[in-house]
Amino acid sequence: MEKIILDGNIVAQDIKEKLKGRIEALKNNGIIPCLATILVGDNPSSETYVKMKGNACKKLGIHSIRVHLPEETTTKELLETIKELNEDASVHGILLQHPVPSHIDERMAFEAIDIQKDVDGVTSAGYGQTALGFGNFPSCTPAAIMEIIKYYKISTEGKHAVVVGRSPILGKPVSALLLNENATVTTCHSKTANLPEIIKQADLVVAAVGKPKFIQGSWLKEGAIVLDAGYNKGNIGDVDYETCFTAASAITPVPGGVGPVTIATLLKHTVDSAEKNMF
Ligand code: NAP
Secondary structure, eight states: OOOOEEHHHHHHHHHHHHHHHHHHHHHTTTTTEEEEEEESSOHHHHHHHHHHHHHHOOOOOTTTEEEOOOTTTTHHHHHHHHHHHHHHHOOEEEEEEEOOOOTTHHHHHHTOOOGGGOOTTOSHHHHHHHHTOSSOOHHHHHHHHHHHHHHHOOOOTTEEEEEEOTTTHHHHHHHHHHTTTTTTEEOOOTTTSSHHHTTOOOOOEEEOOTTTOOBGGSSOOOEEEEEEEEOOTTTBBBBBBHHHHOOOOOEEEEESSHHHHHHHHHHHHHHHHHHTTTO
């Protein structure tokens, strides 16, 4: 059986290469694409993610504004910051780094983001549009998974896709995107009974569980395609890579799989948003 490593670095590079000319055209029209990231508190992983996103912007000539608010920020204060960024015409995308401290109403904060600048598809309107198959910006990780599928010409039509996880930013929207691409989708979660038996029926498995090495190779159908969105401490995915590699026909590694494509997708969405100011 031919084995394919679904290399996220290659897919991310391809997306970024295609953005270069578009960013140049924007600049020639006096527009510098700009992403604003909001980080609340001092979660070290979140700080790293925000830094990575800022660096990726810089490398491509996208302006990035980093708003770092203290841990004790209230929901009201966060909403004020979001409002300011919504009203700032030079900002094309707003990313509120998740999770925010538990005393903040995260849903309310997400909903405050202007849909035109919701480049990570976190608003309920953005999610609804994704599910209905229109709109601009699906959440970046689900969109990244679809980019990998597209780049490697993996056919989803009529295939049984099993998504493990149902979070609003990952499991649910990727289930919707796969459904829109004519897969037959089963979405699993912590209350799902007989998970290994359901996964055994999958042509394509998306792991979005948040538990290191959770999905075992013995649960897979021979030749299944595995997309691991997981990113746990120590660069470990949500699938047990060694055993899943043996059973799968194609698999994303961690690191170097879904992660870099997620960042490239965020840049793409920011450029898409900036272009709306040009035409
Ligand atoms: P999350 O909000 O914690 O959601 C986890 C989901 O997994 C929930 O729906 C939960 O079910 C389900 N689950 C938990 N235990 C389970 C079990 N034993 N069996 C079946 N389902 C179970 O996590 P998330 O934000 O979606 O993130 C998921 C993973 O993706 C994490 O590893 C995260 O680090 C990673 N991630 C990566 C990127 C990237 O750029 N690569 C971006 C975002 C997230 P319930 O709904 O029933 O609780």
